[in-house]
Amino acid sequence: MGKIAVVFPGQGAQYSGMGKDLYENSPASKGVFDRLEILSPGIIDLCFNGSEEALKETKNTQPAMFAVEAAAYAALKEACIHADMTAGFSLGEITALFACGAADLETAFMLVRKRGEYMQQCAEANPANMAAVVKLSREEIEHICERTEDCWPVNYNSPGQTTIAYKGDFAGISDQVKSAGGKAIPLKVGGGFHSPLMNEASEQFRLLLDTVKLNAPAIPLYSDVTGLPYPDDVKDLLAAQINSPVRWESLIINMVQAGAKTFIEAGPGNILSGLIKRIAVDAAIYQAGDCKLLNELKENLSGEHQC
Numbered sequence: 001m002g003k004i005a006v007v008f009p010g011q012g013a014q015y016s017g018m019g020k021d022l023y024e025n026s027p028a029s030k031g032v033f034d035r036l037e038i039l040s041p042g043i044i045d046l047c048f049n050g051s052e053e054a055l056k057e058t059k060n061t062q063p064a065m066f067a068v069e070a071a072a073y074a075a076l077k078e079a080c081i082h083a084d085m086t087a088g089f090s091l092g093e094i095t096a097l098f099a100c101g102a103a104d105l106e107t108a109f110m111l112v113r114k115r116g117e118y119m120q121q122c123a124e125a126n127p128a129n130m131a132a133v134v135k136l137s138r139e140e141i142e143h144i145c146e147r148t149e150d151c152w153p154v155n156y157n158s159p160g161q162t163t164i165a166y167k168g169d170f171a172g173i174s175d176q177v178k179s180a181g182g183k184a185i186p187l188k189v190g191g192g193f194h195s196p197l198m199n200e201a202s203e204q205f206r207l208l209l210d211t212v213k214l215n216a217p218a219i220p221l222y223s224d225v226t227g228l229p230y231p232d233d234v235k236d237l238l239a240a241q242i243n244s245p246v247r248w249e250s251l252i253i254n255m256v257q258a259g260a261k262t263f264i265e266a267g268p269g270n271i272l273s274g275l276i277k278r279i280a281v282d283a284a285i286y287q288a289g290d291c292k293l294l295n296e297l298k299e300n301l302s303g304e305h306q307c
Helices: 020-025 027-039 043-049 052-056 058-078 092-099 105-125 138-146 170-179 196-209 235-243 248-257 271-279 291-301
Strands: 003-008 085-088 129-134 151-158 161-166 183-186 260-265 284-287
Touching: 003 058, 003 092, 020 027, 020 043, 020 058, 020 291, 027 043, 027 058, 027 105, 043 058, 052 058, 058 092, 058 105, 058 291, 085 092, 085 248, 092 105, 092 235, 105 196, 105 235, 129 151, 129 170, 138 151, 138 161, 138 170, 151 248, 151 271, 161 170, 170 183, 196 235, 248 260, 248 271, 260 271, 271 284, 284 291
Parallel strands: 003 085, 003 260, 260 284
Antiparallel strands: 129 161, 129 183, 151 161
């Protein structure tokens, strides 16, 4: 089976009701939710009953997603399934920070809450949107961005799919993409993330990181900024991640080269699973967003990497 990589999704995967099945059926997951509810009263209700509009607000999305992802990871450990390496897409990298032992639950939750606040403040000061562009190469998309004011490639997701951040009208961007032979799909996020529009959030987050103690990762933690494992001191890259492109395709390729043959998406939905299928075509890919999926995963792993 090779090594297991556990990955955590980012904004856009959220939905009302996420994590409820884990809470009701996994004592370890319930324990995580209950601890986070003490730190942030109402986080459980936001995950289980929050409206689409409430969950779309970055300051809400990020802690809610973290709660579900951390609960899913606790359920994996409860099932004696352990990661050999880890990574997260955007905010998911904070959950990965917790999963690799670089931050405890309370510290990671505080970081993701402040990260969401800083990024929302930047988004409100610099209104922008994001769209996934398909059917074009990264070079074609970069060329469109170069000739378009206030437009940046921000997520290199998989072959044939790159996300852009842009200010202005979607129709204008869509027409440019269409004329080049591609298609632009608007995303349900609240800002131009991973672009220069997030510079101030990155600076604020770096200052915050100076106030907390973080450990060296106990297992390899892969960086969205470089696509490579983090060094022992994670703070600079964690801050740079906010206003730098997510190099997900490179990251997954490097995980595979390091021996990852099984990928588990721990958290809501299956967005990352779809991307990984297009990058690592021979990999086994599973989700662990609810107990049904977790039970299927346990059966398929056939006792490997168990307690």
